[in-house]
Amino acid sequence: MLSFDNRLLNELPGDPIQGPQLRQVHGALWSRVDATPVSAPRMLAWSPEMATTLGLTAADMQSDAMLQALSGNGLLPGMQHYATCYGGHQFGNWAGQLGDGRAIFLGETVNAAGERWELQLKGAGATPYSRRADGRAVLRSSLREFLCSEAMFHLGIPTTRALSLVATGDSVIRDMFYDGHPEREPGAIVCRVAPSFIRFGHFELPASRADIDLLRRLTEFTMQRDFANMAFPADMPLHERVPIWFGEICRRTALLMAEWMRVGFVHGVMNTDNMSILGLTIDYGPYGWIDNFDPGWTPNTTDASGRRYCFGRQPDIARWNLERLAEALALLLPEPAPLVESLGMFDSTYGQAWSQGLAAKFGLRDWQDDDAALMSEIFELMTRAEVDMTMFFRLLGDMDMQAPKAEALRAAFYREELWEDFHPPLYSWLQRYGERLKRDNLSQEARQTAMHKVNPRFVLRNYLAQQAIDQATEGDTSMLQQLFSAMRQPYDDLPQHAALYALRPDWARQKAGCSMLSCSS
Numbered sequence: 001m002l003s004f005d006n007r008l009l010n011e012l013p014g015d016p017i018q019g020p021q022l023r024q025v026h027g028a029l030w031s032r033v034d035a036t037p038v039s040a041p042r043m044l045a046w047s048p049e050m051a052t053t054l055g056l057t058a059a060d061m062q063s064d065a066m067l068q069a070l071s072g073n074g075l076l077p078g079m080q081h082y083a084t085c086y087g088g089h090q091f092g093n094w095a096g097q098l099g100d101g102r103a104i105f106l107g108e109t110v111n112a113a114g115e116r117w118e119l120q121l122k123g124a125g126a127t128p129y130s131r132r133a134d135g136r137a138v139l140r141s142s143l144r145e146f147l148c149s150e151a152m153f154h155l156g157i158p159t160t161r162a163l164s165l166v167a168t169g170d171s172v173i174r175d176m177f178y179d180g181h182p183e184r185e186p187g188a189i190v191c192r193v194a195p196s197f198i199r200f201g202h203f204e205l206p207a208s209r210a211d212i213d214l215l216r217r218l219t220e221f222t223m224q225r226d227f228a229n230m231a232f233p234a235d236m237p238l239h240e241r242v243p244i245w246f247g248e249i250c251r252r253t254a255l256l257m258a259e260w261m262r263v264g265f266v267h268g269v270m271n272t273d274n275m276s277i278l279g280l281t282i283d284y285g286p287y288g289w290i291d292n293f294d295p296g297w298t299p300n301t302t303d304a305s306g307r308r309y310c311f312g313r314q315p316d317i318a319r320w321n322l323e324r325l326a327e328a329l330a331l332l333l334p335e336p337a338p339l340v341e342s343l344g345m346f347d348s349t350y351g352q353a354w355s356q357g358l359a360a361k362f363g364l365r366d367w368q369d370d371d372a373a374l375m376s377e378i379f380e381l382m383t384r385a386e387v388d389m390t391m392f393f394r395l396l397g398d399m400d401m402q403a404p405k406a407e408a409l410r411a412a413f414y415r416e417e418l419w420e421d422f423h424p425p426l427y428s429w430l431q432r433y434g435e436r437l438k439r440d441n442l443s444q445e446a447r448q449t450a451m452h453k454v455n456p457r458f459v460l461r462n463y464l465a466q467q468a469i470d471q472a473t474e475g476d477t478s479m480l481q482q483l484f485s486a487m488r489q490p491y492d493d494l495p496q497h498a499a500l501y502a503l504r505p506d507w508a509r510q511k512a513g514c515s516m517l518s519c520s521s
């Protein structure tokens with residue numbers, strides 16, 4: 001079914017001790033640890049696109065052997081269970097060793113096209129890195145991770161993927177609001193898939209321990225396995241390759257940030273252990289999607305006071321995280337200056353990707369210098385008037401700009417009184433926007449088509465995911481399937497999913513899971 005070639009295990013040093021007992025792991029990147037079996041695994045959903053990419057048929061996905069493997073109860077030939085060791089900066093502070101506390105790898109599979117994909121089960125049981133927690137994941141967070149990974153992929157945004165969502169049949173105890181009311185919740189496991197799950201924190205941990213040898217081996221390995229398309233002269237020493245490679249990491253991270261900002265995605269926990277070396281979106285925890293436009297919004301209740309990880313700060317935080325990675329990699333260089341220079345790649349890439357992305361969002365042929373004022377004006381208006389981001393851009397794309405009408409955007413307003421206050425300035429902005437469009441001389445149709453390609457109609461709004469969770473908890477996966485279907489064609493006007501193209505309803509404004517989420521998962 002799948003062919004495995006577990007390079008990370010074969011090429012990087014492993015922990016001599018096996019099993020899940022908690023420990024600090026030095027001099028090694030991974031530990032062998034079996035997944036803990038679950039009592040009654042049941043497949044709730046799987047991704048046909050991901051399965052096809054891996055070379056798996058529907059029959060493979062529906063087989064018992066596959067179900068056992070995807071729930072941690074068994075291994076297919078070539079699979080091995082292991083967890084990796086990483087550290088990280090959490091909310092701005094160095095947190096020491098973290099590691100895969102509930103993610104257990106199945107190995108690296110190579111498909112017919114020669115692509116390498118790492119598979120891992122999130123929620124498969126305790127590992128040496130579980131610290132005080134149980135190694136499990138609840139259905140609500142797993143369903144959110146499964147759906148959003150695939151939604152991101154179909155939006156065209158770099159992300160880890162999800163092959164399957166399996167209910168374990170076991171319950172997990174969580175104190176969702178951290179208020180002393182633990183409850184039993186259904187457990188689940190997502191099989192995640194990515195070319196590499198290596199994170200910034202994998203480099204930070206050996207650096208923090210001054211383990212230069214391990215840092216060097218990990219760096220060489222990552223460059224060879226995960227950045228094989230970067231061609232370096234054979235005799236170029238590591239200290240010369242590292243700044244060039246780091247520049248590429250900066251570039252990818254910047255592109256990812258521009259993409260999150262384009263669609264209104266808020267990650268929620270941008271700790272350095274949740275930053276992918278490949279610039280993928282990784283760890284779908286208390287993430288959220290912008291409903292009413294608000295750069296200060298964070299979906300994470302733990303972050304509510306500091307708003308470190310709010311929507312508008314994401315690019316700055318990504319850069320801060322890259323600085324931490326640079327500090328770690330600096331140990332491989334005689335002096336850090338070349339890394340500081342490479343950081344400039346983040347600024348230039350982000351600046352360009354953001355302005356090009358904005359031009360596309362507004363249906364402009366390209367970005368012109370005086371566009372910045374026009375855009376900041378509308379973003380400020382959208383913030384103050386609480387205008388829905390997704391719906392605004394869709395409606396703007398539909399608008400006949402020969403005769404622009406503010407009324408055509410009314411459906412994107414959450415509050416009647418704010419519509420009353422803000423429709424006059426909105427109208428005057430539309431006039432100026434219309435003037436700007438004239439310079440481009442695009443047909444209405446061409447502009448609409450172009451805008452609809454970059455402004456999604458369907459995003460996985462928290463309240464929608466929460467409805468699927470509530471139903472799935474009662475054993476009904478129809479909403480999960482409906483969302484999964486809509487999120488796979490996010491830019492299309494699908495009539496069967498019209499109900500999902502709507503403002504967040506009033507009841508969802510303050511409801512747990514619908515507006516803000518805790519980290520408990």
Ligand SMILES: Nc1ncnc2c1ncn2[C@@H]1O[C@H](COP(=O)(O)OP(=O)(O)OP(=O)(O)O)[C@@H](O)[C@H]1O
Nearest residue numbers: 098099100101102103130133134135136283284285
């Ligand atoms: N239930 C749990 N059991 C064991 N470890 C956990 C659990 N929840 C989180 N952790 C660990 O705590 C650290 C930070 O958690 P965070 O919420 O960022 O990650 P996560 O959601 O578990 O996983 P990932 O980053 O792999 O998606 C990680 O080392 C993670 O493995």
Ligand SMILES: [Mg+2]
Nearest residue numbers: 273274282283
């Ligand atoms: Mg994490």
